[in-house]
Amino acid sequence: MATKTTIEIDAGSRTFSSGLLPELIAALRRCRTGDLLGVIGREAEIGADLEAWCRFTRNALIGAATAADRTRWVIRCGEAPTADADRPVGSRLWLYTNFDCNLHCDYCCVRSSPQAPQRALGLERVRRIANEAAELGVNEVFVTGGEPFLLADIGAILSTCSAAAPTTVLTNGMLFTGRRLETLRSLPRDRLTLQISLDSPTPGRHDRHRGAGTWVRAWRGVERARAEGFRVRLAATVSTEAEAEEFRRFLDARQIAEEDRVIRRIALRGVAIQGIALARADLVPEITITADGVYWHPVGAEDADLLVTSEIFPLADAFAAVRRAFDQESEHQRRLAQIFNCA
Numbered sequence: 001m002a003t004k005t006t007i008e009i010d011a012g013s014r015t016f017s018s019g020l021l022p023e024l025i026a027a028l029r030r031c032r033t034g035d036l037l038g039v040i041g042r043e044a045e046i047g048a049d050l051e052a053w054c055r056f057t058r059n060a061l062i063g064a065a066t067a068a069d070r071t072r073w074v075i076r077c078g079e080a081p082t083a084d085a086d087r088p089v090g091s092r093l094w095l096y097t098n099f100d101c102n103l104h105c106d107y108c109c110v111r112s113s114p115q116a117p118q119r120a121l122g123l124e125r126v127r128r129i130a131n132e133a134a135e136l137g138v139n140e141v142f143v144t145g146g147e148p149f150l151l152a153d154i155g156a157i158l159s160t161c162s163a164a165a166p167t168t169v170l171t172n173g174m175l176f177t178g179r180r181l182e183t184l185r186s187l188p189r190d191r192l193t194l195q196i197s198l199d200s201p202t203p204g205r206h207d208r209h210r211g212a213g214t215w216v217r218a219w220r221g222v223e224r225a226r227a228e229g230f231r232v233r234l235a236a237t238v239s240t241e242a243e244a245e246e247f248r249r250f251l252d253a254r255q256i257a258e259e260d261r262v263i264r265r266i267a268l269r270g271v272a273i274q275g276i277a278l279a280r281a282d283l284v285p286e287i288t289i290t291a292d293g294v295y296w297h298p299v300g301a302e303d304a305d306l307l308v309t310s311e312i313f314p315l316a317d318a319f320a321a322v323r324r325a326f327d328q329e330s331e332h333q334r335r336l337a338q339i340f341n342c343a
């Protein structure tokens, strides 16, 4: 059944460049936030123009359906109930450079381990992503894995990303020796942050999840990265609020700034057998690219329910697909909220 709208515009054969835009603006002025507006037309280019126009004007293109030779696009007046205004969808981009890892943590949300196939994104794709991302409003890049520093070309990958936008690389911090230390030394301090995993103030809990001796080696990595002049953010994955509070005290005692700490709960994804169950609808999208496609969010970025499209390029289309899906799902939730309005 077609979505019921407040106003319908029949564009006929008009497009944005031949008279459609003034009528569209006039119709939206008659709408209230949340009203739906339908546009029916024959020209395929209207879709791309509406997509871009809605993004700039903070309206939401929430659907398109084609029958015979005509398409009906539906616009929601005003932004869908959403994402943090300070962090619009697509401003933050995640790249999974690989899935193999030197560790096999018992809560890994993407099943990484020394046995996991590498599934490398590859430098060429990273270069293209970095080029295209600059045009799409990406202002932060996060590089993760697996363990990114297992890759021989991680230096070139991180240099490419940090030239495009300030970049954070997530690492277990355990590989900064030999040629990998040389790679680290070659990287730009001003555009690259190292986010190193440390789950507890002392080795016990960290080592139980991540393997014997890993806390000591991770802490050595923290100290080495700092000594090399890098900004280091400490990231703990915890099971309870008490564990989070204990880690906060540890960070306070070391005067670690708020912006250099991340404390999050274990997600029930990947190999985790306990943690917070997260459905796609619980997550505001943070566009995430792996060798297998474009995902909704980095947590669980290999699970079928989070795959948005297996086509990475053109990146603008991939971003549009995520935004469109988010707008549609937000609209759906808004309607459900109305349907289940009990009083």
Ligand code: SF4
Pocket (backbone or CB within 6 Å): 101, 102, 103, 104, 105, 107, 108, 109, 110, 111, 112, 113, 145, 146, 147, 172, 210
């Ligand atoms: S949680 Fe991080 S360090 Fe542990 S297995 Fe997964 S990717 Fe590797």
